[in-house]
Amino acid sequence: MNAADNQWQFSKIPNIEESNFNKILERFYSLGVAGLTRENIQNSLDGRLTELDEPVVVKIQLGKVNRQAIPGMGSIVQRINSLEGRNGYTKETISHMKASMMSEEVRYISFEDSNTRGLTGAKYGQSNSKEHTWGIYAYNKGVHFEEKDESFEASRGGSHGVGKIASNAASDVHMMFFANCDAEGEQHLGGTIQLIEHKLGDHYYRSTGYFAKLEGSKFMPFENQYDKIFEKTTRGLKIVIPFLRDSFYREDEVIRSVCDSFFVSIMEKKLVVHVNDLVIDADSIDAIVTDSQYYVQEIEAMKKVFTPLYVKTYKNQQPRLIEIPHANTVFQFNLYFNYDERIPKGRVGIIRTIGMKIEDFTVKNNATKPFNAVLIGGIDEDSYLKSLENESHTKISSDDLKDPALTKLAKKFISNLNKEIVKVIDEEMRSHNPVDGKINTSDLLYTMELDFKENLSQSFGTVKIKNGKNIVTSDEDNKAETTPAKVKRKKRENDGAGKPKESGIRRKGKARDKGEDESAAEDQKDEYKINPYRVERLLLHDQEFIQLNLTGSPEVAKAKKCNLKFNIIDGMGKEYIGEFNMKENYSDIIDKNTSNPCVIESDVIKNVSIKNGIVHLQLALKPKYNRSLKFIYYVEV
């Protein structure tokens, strides 16, 4: 390696212990460009100049730049080529890096803030002093510099100290730069890259690389004399992410993300954001959230994104105070509440005092109530909410707390929060839907009765269908005992029917006039399932007697002759068609009504007489007959 190209510093380590990429990369990658935008703007808000009464301005640029403009690419290419993947995911990521790093035209995004402090002490490099924020920001992971002013610290957005890496995650090669200009006008450029622990030459190196020069054992930043995209000439910080992922290169998504998360800051004139040529400020935000290019405008369709509603609620509603007891104190929040019948999903946007939305909070059991609300607390409330946020600042929950006592308190807090908001919802619902003391419940009762009938019909064995009317038959005394099963033998999912009508009997004549000559008539027969209550069965040593009582269904009982079919029912009540072979199980069948023998075919007994609605058979069993079988009986007439 020649010294001139050696602009990226990796610390030497004795050996490789960790073969994976930093896990936080994946997490932020999954949050997309929206998460990236949110993190960076939040950092800018945290760095606001308190003594100045001007809004923080963040300029976001999306564009393309020639590869030559990115400093230190030579040594990075060499590093990436030396990486060795040890599992599927790592291999895939490395090959993606290799494929991306050589392209001539490079996508980038930059976030430049002003009216912010920027970092201090850059010229001291890695100084390990708490005062020199450059050293902390540039060369340290997982810490953020704490404010000396406690109330300011409480209102800051970040708390997990991992946000910096969000920018690395957005780059195909996990690379990001930050250009700083401090109060004295000194301009420096730093950067980081997240690789994996690797071996280059004879040495092993740590995964994180720093864009810096090494002076003794200290990292020192370069003075900023690089391409225009890195230029930062006013006080503040500029984050530049080259090799921006293709899926992140979405201007409209950036705009949406700004509005979604920071509409309160923007409306309160604490923040102005430029996205390329578009300026989002207190005056323009209305036009943006009501533009169908960015947001769905039909209130009825707002089921996932609620920003247009929040903006309206926050602008038009008067806040009401809600109080939530917590340990020894009482938290006070302002709730902006809007009731609108068209809103399909009721959500409460929970906002931190810096104006950043944490969550579209769903009130327990009230997720589909027609309202929209915005909830903002003060400094005390803020610092508590901060402790409940997850790492990506998109949800409050008790999960991130380790201390069981605190977890319990947090659960209680969330449940109290739910309760208080429910009170407001109920109150609003009542005032918009006055109760006049009388409610017409006939429709309700009708529905209940219908449901009941339906459930009942499903739980009983025999149901009759005709004309689409339902009649449920529950016991042996009931008249509808058979089910026409012609319709593909749908078992009993059918609905019952009232009185059997003529149509069911019509074809009987043909079937009856000549029993033997079934060729023409057979497919016209109606098939009825017989209620088990109506079957009596007696098994003797080598004989079986079966008696079917068909008097319950007149159209069947009227017939003189019929065919019988048996289907096996297994141990779980499932019916099998064609599983039972009559010929193999019965040697002779005598019709006891007439003392004549019946015709046995493999799946049907033919020419059985019906006398006074009764079928009576004596069946001689073959030796292999399985006496344990159970059947459901069908009559064809």
Place this chain on the structure above:
Amino acid sequence: MKIRLLKEGYKKDELLYTAFKNGEVVDDLFFSEETMEIEEAPDFPIYMGKGSEIQKKADFLAAFQAIASSYVKVDRDIHLDERFWHSLLITKKRDYILEKYPQVLESYREFSNIVIKGFDWENYIYKCILAVEYIEDATELVLSKEQYYELIVDNLDIYNYIIKYSIFRNGEFLVKILTVIHNLGISELLKGKITDRPDLGKDERYGRRVIFELNKAYPVLMSPLLDIEALEEEFLKALGNYCDVSGIESQNKVVL
């Protein structure tokens, strides 16, 4: 080990598959609020639908062993919970799955079939869990546990049918049936296809038909409650419907 449970509806979420492929199932979006806690979660084969018979057998035995040493000891609410298994596989076992079943990367179908397969008798984890529960909980075993585990693998067809029918899904019945098969030495016969009965279905095998016969006769014949001798008799009677059983006799491999 804390397992975050996936959000209901995850089975239809193709995004989950994409995220799984990329190793990115980390977003809160995929998860519910619930978690389950288990002490350890060793790797074990979760899919034995492909491969040689020897490989399948080795995989089954490895799975039995892993489950017997860990998972079966946790609450049934956990180890019989479909969402628990799918969440575990997706969040903790990705590397193992990719190494052993790289085909899950090929298509969503493979993924559905191997990783988020419905938790019923066709699911290999379910099969293994039940098998281990039955054998580990059994109080009266005439053979060693290892022998029973082998018997299950050697008679998978029958085992599948036993756990398919809820009336037979119990450990005592399984152990008795396996003992009968072992005693008669008819594992191979039972696996065989029935070729001389075109009236039956296409892929009918002797073993399956026996279990089906017992099912048809239930509850007139309460086969799960029979003792081993009586069960052997009914077993042979049922088998007798399909082949000549006169040559089969108890080899008295074990003293009953």
